[in-house]
Amino acid sequence: GIQVEQSPPDLILQEGANSTLRCNFSDSVNNLQWFHQNPWGQLINLFYIPSGTKQNGRLSATTVATERYSLLYISSSQTTDSGVYFCAVGGGGNQFYFGTGTSLTVIP
Amino acid sequence: GAVVSQHPSWVICKSGTSVKIECRSLDFQATTMFWYRQFPKQSLMLMATSNEGSKATYEQGVEKDKFLINHASLTLSTLTVTSAHPEDSSFYICSARDWGRGGHYEQYFGPGTRLTVT
DSSP states (O other): OOOEEEEOSEEEEETTOOEEEEEEESSOOSEEEEEEEOTTSOEEEEEEOSSEEEEETTEEEEEEGGGTEEEEEEOSOOGGGOEEEEEEEEOSSSOEEEOOOEEEEEEO | OOOEEEEOSEEEEOTTOOEEEEEEESSSOOSEEEEEEEOTTSOEEEEEEEETTSOOEEOTTOOTTTEEEEEEETTEEEEEEOSOOGGGOEEEEEEEEEEOTTSSEEEEEOOOEEEEEO
16 A cells, blocks of 8 residues: 655644644555544544645645645644644545654643 | 544443444445544554445455444445454544545544443
């Protein structure tokens, strides 16, 4: 399957700071999504972004498909942004593979 | 829209018993559903892909006789952990694909089921 690596694995931020999370994948993809997993385990859809750039409030994401990476930007971070961020990708088949995750802690 | 439910949210069972977990797409039809397991502080590992009306496709290393998957309708997939053992204790999450407004498939996830085998 497609290998998906995320960096950094852990990130601690002061409230109000900005951050960039990275997702590298090993093969071409036709689906890439970013998720936030809350403390109760629920995965919340953030972006569907196999290519290009999207923005939603304080969050934005960019995927450069030809170079096989995606970035998630969080601006003016809040304590409620804490949790684990995953990117996940799908290739030609039905499978959908998760990255290693970035654990974000925002401190007041 | 695109809501996926799971039942039960958590279950405790004794070693040797079987446990069934249900995954439902509430407001859309899903020809394909997926089952994942997640250990503490780790990522989600794809176990199998469930296709309505046909056999599931299991990932390498996942025992198909131990983790039985049935996708009998367009809104329901079930995962049965047979003869559960303590090492099967984990967080099991299902997802379903929805052909969304954007003209593409997008994955939506259930809230997960925490299984503890004693």
